[in-house]
Amino acid sequence: MIENRPFLAFLTHLVLIIGVVIVVFPVYLAFVASTHGSGDFMRGLVPLLPGPHLVENYSFMLNEGISTAGAPPLSIMLLNSLVMAISIAVGKIAISILSAYAIVFFKFPFRLLAFWIIFITLMLPVEVRIIPTFKVVADLGMLNSYPGLIIPLIASATATFLFRQFFLTVPDELMEAARVDGAGPMKFFRDILLPLSRTNIAALFVILFIYGWVQYLWPLLVTTDSRYYTVVMGIKRLAATADSEPQWNFVMAAVILAMLPPVLVVILMQRLFVKGLVETEK
Amino acid sequence: MQAKRTIFPNKILPYMLLVPQLAVTLIFFIWPALQALKSSFEREDPFGFRTTFVWFENYRRLFIDPNYVGSLSKTAVFAFSVTVLSMSLALILAVAVNRVLRTNRLYTTLLVWPYAVAPVVVGILWWFMFNPTIGIAPYLLRAAGIDWNHRIDGTDAMILVIIAASWKQISYNFLFFVAGLQSVPQSLIEAAAIDGAGPFKRFWTIVFPLLSPTTFFLLIVNMNYAMFDTFGLIDATTQGGPAQATNILVYKVYTDGFIGLNIGSSSAQSVVLMIIVIALTAIQFRYVERRVQY
Numbered sequence A: 001m002i003e004n005r006p007f008l009a010f011l012t013h014l015v016l017i018i019g020v021v022i023v024v025f026p027v028y029l030a031f032v033a034s035t036h037g038s039g040d041f042m043r044g045l046v047p048l049l050p051g052p053h054l055v056e057n058y059s060f061m062l063n064e065g066i067s068t069a070g071a072p073p074l075s076i077m078l079l080n081s082l083v084m085a086i087s088i089a090v091g092k093i094a095i096s097i098l099s100a101y102a103i104v105f106f107k108f109p110f111r112l113l114a115f116w117i118i119f120i121t122l123m124l125p126v127e128v129r130i131i132p133t134f135k136v137v138a139d140l141g142m143l144n145s146y147p148g149l150i151i152p153l154i155a156s157a158t159a160t161f162l163f164r165q166f167f168l169t170v171p172d173e174l175m176e177a178a179r180v181d182g183a184g185p186m187k188f189f190r191d192i193l194l195p196l197s198r199t200n201i202a203a204l205f206v207i208l209f210i211y212g213w214v215q216y217l218w219p220l221l222v223t224t225d226s227r228y229y230t231v232v233m234g235i236k237r238l239a240a241t242a243d244s245e246p247q248w249n250f251v252m253a254a255v256i257l258a259m260l261p262p263v264l265v266v267i268l269m270q271r272l273f274v275k276g277l278v279e280t281e282k
Numbered sequence B: 001m002q003a004k005r006t007i008f009p010n011k012i013l014p015y016m017l018l019v020p021q022l023a024v025t026l027i028f029f030i031w032p033a034l035q036a037l038k039s040s041f042e043r044e045d046p047f048g049f050r051t052t053f054v055w056f057e058n059y060r061r062l063f064i065d066p067n068y069v070g071s072l073s074k075t076a077v078f079a080f081s082v083t084v085l086s087m088s089l090a091l092i093l094a095v096a097v098n099r100v101l102r103t104n105r106l107y108t109t110l111l112v113w114p115y116a117v118a119p120v121v122v123g124i125l126w127w128f129m130f131n132p133t134i135g136i137a138p139y140l141l142r143a144a145g146i147d148w149n150h151r152i153d154g155t156d157a158m159i160l161v162i163i164a165a166s167w168k169q170i171s172y173n174f175l176f177f178v179a180g181l182q183s184v185p186q187s188l189i190e191a192a193a194i195d196g197a198g199p200f201k202r203f204w205t206i207v208f209p210l211l212s213p214t215t216f217f218l219l220i221v222n223m224n225y226a227m228f229d230t231f232g233l234i235d236a237t238t239q240g241g242p243a244q245a246t247n248i249l250v251y252k253v254y255t256d257g258f259i260g261l262n263i264g265s266s267s268a269q270s271v272v273l274m275i276i277v278i279a280l281t282a283i284q285f286r287y288v289e290r291r292v293q294y
Helices: A006-033 A054-063 A074-105 A111-123 A130-139 A146-153 A157-169 A172-180 A185-196 A198-213 A217-222 A231-239 A248-268 A270-280 B013-039 B057-064 B066-099 B104-116 B119-129 B136-143 B154-182 B186-194 B199-210 B212-228 B231-237 B249-259 B263-292
Strands: B042-044 B051-053
Touching: A006 A248, A006 B066, A006 B104, A006 B119, A006 B154, A054 A074, A054 A248, A074 A111, A074 A146, A074 A157, A074 A185, A074 A198, A074 A231, A074 A248, A074 B013, A111 A157, A111 B013, A111 B263, A130 A146, A130 A217, A130 B013, A130 B249, A130 B263, A146 A217, A146 B013, A157 A198, A157 A270, A172 A185, A185 A198, A198 A248, A198 A270, A198 B104, A217 A231, A231 A248, A231 B119, A231 B231, A248 A270, A248 B104, A248 B119, A270 B104, A270 B154, B013 B263, B042 B057, B042 B263, B057 B066, B057 B263, B066 B104, B066 B154, B066 B212, B066 B249, B104 B154, B119 B154, B119 B231, B154 B212, B154 B231, B186 B199, B199 B212, B212 B249, B212 B263, B231 B249, B249 B263
Parallel strands: none
Antiparallel strands: B042 B051
């Protein structure tokens, strides 16, 4: 700080505290709602202080779930989300690092074409090509399966770019030395490049894990069998009851549980998360 | 395109390395996109027996359909409002965080986590707060004399989705603004302070112009977000209603294609969306190239 102005310092903290309250309040309210009994929502206004049914509501949702909504227990959906998010993150990183390696360290015909085919995926989010993509997946018999949930989302131009940028900064001498020592391309990749990319991989993993976890439209389309529901899409089914008010205490317990894993990842891995975010978006 | 000076001489290996990514891209990205392009020029009879090639008929119908034109303008209003609201709030918070040195990390942690909340969950949270029967927001608004009901009133519904979408996006913009602010040279600010410029003048004449690359980048990213990543949010709150008031383009592609089963029209809409993404991405990359030369 350049000069000492007590009023400005006060204003700064005030702005930040208001900001934090705005950001936290909806989740606080959801948490409060998840600790009440079903009857507490009849009185007209949502309760503002926690109630006594915390353990009861959460264990009910985790173990049984609201079966009338056609959704399985939350523990199954959480597991599906975890499988999906981790596989997408690992898969994206694996295929991107290999293709970036090919593009940077080799010279071959159609190199530019390959680069552009990968680049174009940036411009085709699932949302704009849903029907034909759904059809491809249906034709391949991948509806209601983990591969169907994971593989169509696995191509990533941004991850490829990130690795490409990073590989371009690796000094040429490193590879020359490796070649003089008789290392083949795969040995160089495994023993030198991979260890060097460790932080990049970890940072990217955080971002891609979240990307996989929050997917909604795609799981909604490919899963009709409740065994493969992910938590983010399952929640919608809980909240959308046709002719009665949703059971808010249970819905909000599900909301909190669906938010917890990715939010924890962001908070615990903040340094890596920021690095991954700022770099992948360049 | 750049490559290394020294390269491995293998002939087959690079193709092997590329196969996984290219296979996924061709099967699940390029091929479906081409299919969308193809069926956007076709019309299927109601029983699905015959498809006829109709040139630009689907597009022509699209742009004279008041629902589609309405959806276009709703999308513009939505994307513009979300971008302006979330970026301005994020900038205020980022400037504030940049001023407090010691508690900086604590505030940052408390502000960034909504990034990790799924749009559909954001939708449910805000729908709950604005629920006309038990929500806290309509209760307070009623006390102020405003009757809130986003299930009936289109403007209320639009305000609801704008607030919800902005709430999630503040954290993202905040991080980029903080990164931008921290790269502003401290010496410039000190020099201006010695010349007698107060904190607000320093911000508008020095800091804000230096942030313009970040601001421009965020402008594009936010428009992209509002147009394409808010599907779940709309689905959880208003489902495009009431009376099409929040039926933004991505939501309409889905409802027309999957629920209305109007493949030709839905494909034409997909193609329009692809053109929009291509335009936004192209602008973003031109800008990135420029920034690299700084």
